[in-house]
Amino acid sequence: xxxxxxxxxxxxxxxxxxxxxxxxxxxxxxxxxxxxxxxxxxxxxxxxxxxxxxxxxxxxxxxxxxxxxxxxxxxxxxxxxxxxxxxxxxxxxxxxxxxxxxxxxxxxxxxxxxxxxxxxxxxxxxxxxxxxxxxxxxxxxxxxxxxxxxxxxxxxxxxxxxxxxxxxxxxxxxxxxxxxxxxxxxxxxxxxxxxxxxxxxxxxxxxxxxxxxxxxxxxxxxxxxxxxxxxxxxxxxxxxxxxxxxxxxxxxxxxxxxxxxxxx
Amino acid sequence: xxxxxxxxxxxxxxxxxxxxxxxxxxxxxxxxxxxxxxxxxxxxxxxxxxxxxxxxxxxxxxxxxxxxxxxxxxxxxxxxxxxxxxxxxxxxxxxxxxxxxxxxxxxxxxxxxxxxxxxxxxxxxxxxxxxxxxxxxxxxxxxxxxxxxxxxxxxxxxxxxxxxxxxxxxxxxxxxxxxxxxxxxxxxxxxxxxxxxxxxxxxxxxxxxxxxxxxxxxxxxxxxxxxxxxxxxxxxxxxxxxxxxxxxxxxxxxxxxxxxxxx
Numbered sequence: 268x269x270x271x272x273x274x275x276x277x278x279x280x281x282x283x284x285x286x287x288x289x290x291x292x293x294x295x296x297x298x299x300x301x302x303x304x305x306x307x308x309x310x311x312x313x314x315x316x317x318x319x320x321x322x323x324x325x326x327x328x329x330x331x332x333x334x335x336x337x338x339x340x341x342x343x344x345x346x347x348x349x350x351x352x353x354x355x356x357x358x359x360x361x362x363x364x365x366x367x368x369x370x371x372x373x374x375x376x377x378x379x380x381x382x383x384x385x386x387x388x389x390x391x392x393x394x395x396x397x398x399x400x401x402x403x404x405x406x407x408x409x410x411x412x413x414x415x416x417x418x419x420x421x422x423x424x425x426x427x428x429x430x431x432x433x434x435x436x437x438x439x440x441x442x443x444x445x446x447x448x449x450x451x452x453x454x455x456x457x458x459x460x461x462x463x464x465x466x467x468x469x470x471x472x473x474x475x476x477x478x479x480x481x482x483x484x485x486x487x488x489x490x491x492x493x494x495x496x497x498x499x500x501x502x503x504x505x506x507x508x509x510x511x512x513x514x515x516x517x518x519x520x521x522x523x524x525x526x527x528x529x530x531x
Numbered sequence: 532x533x534x535x536x537x538x539x540x541x542x543x544x545x546x547x548x549x550x551x552x553x554x555x556x557x558x559x560x561x562x563x564x565x566x567x568x569x570x571x572x573x574x575x576x577x578x579x580x581x582x583x584x585x586x587x588x589x590x591x592x593x594x595x596x597x598x599x600x601x602x603x604x605x606x607x608x609x610x611x612x613x614x615x616x617x618x619x620x621x622x623x624x625x626x627x628x629x630x631x632x633x634x635x636x637x638x639x640x641x642x643x644x645x646x647x648x649x650x651x652x653x654x655x656x657x658x659x660x661x662x663x664x665x666x667x668x669x670x671x672x673x674x675x676x677x678x679x680x681x682x683x684x685x686x687x688x689x690x691x692x693x694x695x696x697x698x699x700x701x702x703x704x705x706x707x708x709x710x711x712x713x714x715x716x717x718x719x720x721x722x723x724x725x726x727x728x729x730x731x732x733x734x735x736x737x738x739x740x741x742x743x744x745x746x747x748x749x750x751x752x753x754x755x756x757x758x759x760x761x762x763x764x765x766x767x768x769x770x771x772x773x774x775x776x777x778x779x780x781x782x783x784x785x786x787x788x789x790x791x792x793x794x
Binding site: 428429442 | 587589607608609612613615617618619620621623632633635636637684
């Protein structure tokens, strides 16, 4: 008999029950607009949100804002992954690098990014680059810290065995350290996605002329709650899809590593 | 000329906490012939593992020489391979891929790798487990992978650092008998470190009895029990007399050391 995996199929009991909760909430929300318990001007209704959504998609504003945000997010994330993995590996491998950089990294990691957004705008302007920097700053630390932790936890016995067979430093890196740290790096990227997502929204709210964060603020200022909620829904959907996708990748590539600790 | 020559090998560690240096091995001299099976036995801290690491070229020697075929050892080389107590397998690689690991690093031509992998997996008795991951295997099977990985690079000298130390007593005896079988087909020079006197006598042609602080050779004992040896050798009077002789040596050493410490 096969065991049902929680993340395996889209038709498991768990997903059905979960979706029912969402559906129930949507019905209550829709009923409110006829019952008028709360003024629909503040919370809109699902049907209105849907109508506003169709309209924004028709006017092409939706695609304009999302294409800008998506580009900012991707560029920031790509740099965060490259920089985070490389520097994380250096920190994980060399004690001197770790001693030198750890305190600074922890300080930067624990600092809320919003505190320096004004500074970033001064340095990089109100265009896309400042948002890419904010996304980068959000995502890079969890990736870096996880990569370093992943490298550090690789069993020294394996490194010694590799050396015994004549491995060079680059072979130790590519054949031992990187595959050993891989599950940690993937987990770091998954954390980074969440923080990167918040990054571009907040940065666009602060100073921008395009983008989803800007569109949210814009709709809010003129009390278009339906349009605002439609954008919010797309952000939620985007974030959820990405995290879900990466969760799947993590399961796919790390299933054999679950028992790694039992071997060490 | 002996296959492996140790001439006055001394290994020292700088102690980070205190001011002094710690002498792990002092003036070790030993000649090992090609195809010989040598076991090294001694209390923990006698430097027997250190000696193996030095021969493998993983740690530097402060004094003396380690020569293989008359050539001084300078770092790890293709004529040696090591089997570790903690196996040192890659958890994300299958049995097959783990056996290939050593060959990849030793730059064995890619055409040979699949055939040799199959050959050595068969030699250590792991057919049918090629696609298993280390965590799916028992301790004994994991060490079989370690042995296959080391033999696959075709070393002249096999260095084994308490390879069966992590196994239960029964598996340990089984693995010992297996190792003798493999040695009889492959005829490698083997240096085998253990803290079990029985294992040392059962496997070795010569048993090097070591003593600690500083690590040195106490005595080298020839074991004149003919091969092929089976586990029934363990019950023979000859075996027992070797065992008590070595135990006596180690007890004497313990007493004299205890006396020195008190003085």
